[in-house]
Each structure stands twice: as structure tokens, then as C-alpha cells.
Amino acid sequence: MTTGSEITIRAHGDLSGISAAAWDACACPEAAACGRPADPFTTYRFLKALEDSGSVGVGTGWQAQYLTAETGGQIIACAPLYAKSHSQGEYVFDHGWGDAYQRAGGRYYPKMQMAVPFTPVTGRRFLTRPGFQDMGRAALMQGAVQIAEGNALSSLHITFCTEDEARAGADMGLMQRTGQQFHWVNDGYGDFDAFLAVLSARKRKNIRKERRIAQDFGGQIVHLTGDAIEPAHWDAVWQFYQDTGARKWGTPYLTRAFFDIANQTLRDDILLILALRDGQPVAGAVNFIGASALYGRYWGCAEDHPCLHFELCYYQAIDYALTHGLTRVEAGAQGEHKLARGYLPVPTRSLHWIRDAGFAEAVAQFLRAEGAAVEQDIEILTSYGPFRKTPKEDHQ
Known part of the structure; x- marks a missing residue:
């Protein structure tokens, strides 16, 4: 053509x-x-x-x-x-x-x-x-x-x-559509405590409590990337991925072969955050590393431990971003529970072309209404974010 x-x-x-x-x-x-x-x-x-x-x-x-x-x-x-x-x-x-x-x-x-x-x-x-x-x-x-x-x-x-x-x-x-996700943005924080310092006292205390509970699961949390990722780690990740996929959408999208290929060609792009107990992975999160952002993609577990999901997917991701000078963490689609953990709503965008003119007009009307609602939702959610509203608020 x-x-x-x-x-x-x-x-x-x-x-x-x-x-x-x-x-x-x-x-x-x-x-x-x-x-x-x-x-x-x-x-x-x-x-x-x-x-x-x-x-x-x-x-x-x-x-x-x-x-x-x-x-x-x-x-x-x-x-x-x-x-x-x-x-x-x-x-x-x-x-x-x-x-x-x-x-x-x-x-x-x-x-x-x-x-x-x-x-x-x-x-x-x-x-x-x-x-x-x-x-x-x-x-x-x-x-x-x-x-x-x-x-x-x-x-x-x-x-x-x-x-x-x-x-x-x-x-x-083409018709535009607006959605939203929740991203954490590095506003020049030197470390996790510096990030916590800009949150409201209640949110700051809650995050500290969640981190203590999660890290008391009875093992250790490790970050693995590049050659430190071994084939055995992917065996555990595959089990985590299957379990999460079966509970969320029925059939996992990725095949087992994808993880084998990832070990060969993508491991330098990947950060695995694993919770190990007696040396064995009991939970983990798969992240991809960009030049300026960390992208959280998959999570799963073989054992349920309180707050471990928040620790591996959100707080450890922030730790990694801070250590490596990344500007943001994108923790995947949806999830208003991320708001209380320092991830604020941002717009996402898509474009659409529909061949049938009558149906296209109906969709266009829907998108105009939906877009206005999403913009309002982002504004409201941002106002309810975890950050301190005034500099005088308690810093404890």
C-alpha cells in the first residue's frame, strides 16, 4: 500500500x-x-x-x-x-x-x-x-x-x-477516549523516608504499619535482575501467574514458553521482586525496567501473608525507583487502593475509528460523557490523595 x-x-x-x-x-x-x-x-x-x-x-x-x-x-x-x-x-x-x-x-x-x-x-x-x-x-x-x-x-x-x-x-x-491509572512520581525524594515525610500523618503511619506487617512474613525480600534471575525463579513466577490469572480472568494470557524466552532475551529488562521463605519463593512481582520508569506487571503468591502484596508491588517498587533514579512507577491498570499508598491518578488515552457512521456517532457521544466523568474523577481522587494539605500538619 x-x-x-x-x-x-x-x-x-x-x-x-x-x-x-x-x-x-x-x-x-x-x-x-x-x-x-x-x-x-x-x-x-x-x-x-x-x-x-x-x-x-x-x-x-x-x-x-x-x-x-x-x-x-x-x-x-x-x-x-x-x-x-x-x-x-x-x-x-x-x-x-x-x-x-x-x-x-x-x-x-x-x-x-x-x-x-x-x-x-x-x-x-x-x-x-x-x-x-x-x-x-x-x-x-x-x-x-x-x-x-x-x-x-x-x-x-x-x-x-x-x-x-x-x-x-x-x-x-479519530475519536479520543480517556481512562485513568495510578502512578507514583518521584518528586526528588532522596529515600523512602523522604517520600513518607510529604504524606499526611495518618497515611504515613499506615504505610509504616503495612511495611512492618509485610516484612514479618518469616523470610526475606530480594530484587533480582539480569543474570541473577535463574530458570528456577521462572518456575515459581509461572505458578504465581497461573494462580492470579485463574482468579482474575480465567485463562492466563501468556504461555509458559514466554517466561522461558524472557529468561533468555528479556532478563536485563526485568526486575523480579521475590519473597523467599527458607530459600523458596512464596510470592513475587514481575516488573519491567524502562529508562525512566519501573512498570509493575504481574503478581502472585503461593502463600497468603498480610500486606505482602502491597509491599512487593508498591513499596518495594518505590524503593527500587528511588535507588536507581527512576522518575515514576506505573503499577498497572485500575486499583483505587493504590491512592492511599502514594500512587496518584493520571489520564490514559486511546484512539478509535469505527466504519459505520451511525454507530460511530453513538460511540462519540458516549466518549464525550465518559471523558468528562473521568476528568472529574481524577480531580476528586487527587484531592483525596495521601499528601499533606498544609506544611503545618504533623510530621510524626
Whole structure:
């Protein structure tokens, strides 16, 4: 597909036709200078691990249609695009849209999804080489819509995109949607006590109490990354992941093979926070490390211990961010319980294109109302945050 006299758009059913160097030159050019990608989830190695492990592909409802934009024989932009036969693993919920569309006699699935599968993390979806941002983004956006429209698909959804991408998409006629998550932001704190000092006395005391209770589980808590992560650790993580997945959404999205591949190709991007008792993991959290952020992704346990979830997923993540100079911790989707633990609400954004004009107008009306409600919710929740309201409040 050609979007102009110079740029050609291609859809790829797998990553074998795209080199890692060409993809990462668009996805994480900053890694060439600092050694670590800002967004570990759009790297070639992460997406390839999903593909090679069978977590996406035939039978999963995530069929790859990776887009590339080429000019002069060079890939200048690319995007993780999938044909979806369901709405699972997306975290921007459109099940109601699908039900309504199908009740009205339409066929909602398959649809197109530009996203990182199973990963509710904001990041660039239109991945461009430096110097080609506007050209590459416009070409990919136009190409994705043309693929959906040309195949008579119901819709295209670009989820957890950046604010800049959301504005550019709106300028091209796509509908915007606003959601929210809870992130911890490092406001120059020297250590955890410095962070606690800016909280209200009641919240500060509660966090200290939770940490004491959690750390009294009868073992030790360790941080592992890189070569310190051993295959046996993944055996425990897989058991944790299966247990949590079965309780939350029925069937875990990732296969066991993903964790084996992660041990080979992703371990430098991963921080495991494990609770060990008698040397054996009894609970753990899987985090991914970006250039400036820590991303909490999976949690599970083999034993129930009071407050251990808060300690491993939230407080230990803050400790790691402070020690390593990271600016924020993103602890995953949803969860207003994070507010009391120093994680404040922030907006997330997505873009949507719907082929049927009448249904698109109905969705647009819904999004306007939903967006206003989300903005109000963020404002209210922020006002109820754990931080001190005045400098005179008790510092005990």
C-alpha cells in the first residue's frame, strides 16, 4: 500500500520479515545512547517473545499485522498492529460496544488493534525513526485505517497511546477516549523516608504499619535482575501467574514458553521482586525496567501473608525507583487502593475509528460523557490523595 509518492506501507503477519535493528531504530532509538529503551514493551525482543512463545498468533485472537512505513528502501516507522477476534487482554474495555453493534445486526469482530498485547502501559504506538516523526506517524495512521476499511472491518483501536499521538489522531478524525491509572512520581525524594515525610500523618503511619506487617512474613525480600534471575525463579513466577490469572480472568494470557524466552532475551529488562521463605519463593512481582520508569506487571503468591502484596508491588517498587533514579512507577491498570499508598491518578488515552457512521456517532457521544466523568474523577481522587494539605500538619 502506498500512502503517497514516496512512502509504502506494508503489513507483516510475523516479525521474520523485519529486522530487529530496523524495528528498534524506530521503537527505541534512545537505547543506542543510554543503553535502555524508554519503553521496553515495544522493543523487537518483547514483541518477538510474545510471538515465539505462542502468546499471540494462531488460536489466540491476536493475529499480527505489524505495519512498516518505508521510503528509499529504509523503514522509517512501524507499529504493533493485530487483527482481534475478541476484546480480551486490552484493558480499554469495548465489550459493550461489540455487544451493541452485534445486537444491531453488525459484525464487530474481527477488528484491528494497535497495541502491545496484555500490556496496559502508555507508550508510543506509532514508532518512528528520529527525523521522520510527523511523516511516519501520519503514514501509519492512514495505513491502519485503510487496512481496516479495505477489509470491511468494524473498527480500529489504538490503545494506551501518548498524548501527542492522541492529539494527532483527533486532528485526523479519530475519536479520543480517556481512562485513568495510578502512578507514583518521584518528586526528588532522596529515600523512602523522604517520600513518607510529604504524606499526611495518618497515611504515613499506615504505610509504616503495612511495611512492618509485610516484612514479618518469616523470610526475606530480594530484587533480582539480569543474570541473577535463574530458570528456577521462572518456575515459581509461572505458578504465581497461573494462580492470579485463574482468579482474575480465567485463562492466563501468556504461555509458559514466554517466561522461558524472557529468561533468555528479556532478563536485563526485568526486575523480579521475590519473597523467599527458607530459600523458596512464596510470592513475587514481575516488573519491567524502562529508562525512566519501573512498570509493575504481574503478581502472585503461593502463600497468603498480610500486606505482602502491597509491599512487593508498591513499596518495594518505590524503593527500587528511588535507588536507581527512576522518575515514576506505573503499577498497572485500575486499583483505587493504590491512592492511599502514594500512587496518584493520571489520564490514559486511546484512539478509535469505527466504519459505520451511525454507530460511530453513538460511540462519540458516549466518549464525550465518559471523558468528562473521568476528568472529574481524577480531580476528586487527587484531592483525596495521601499528601499533606498544609506544611503545618504533623510530621510524626
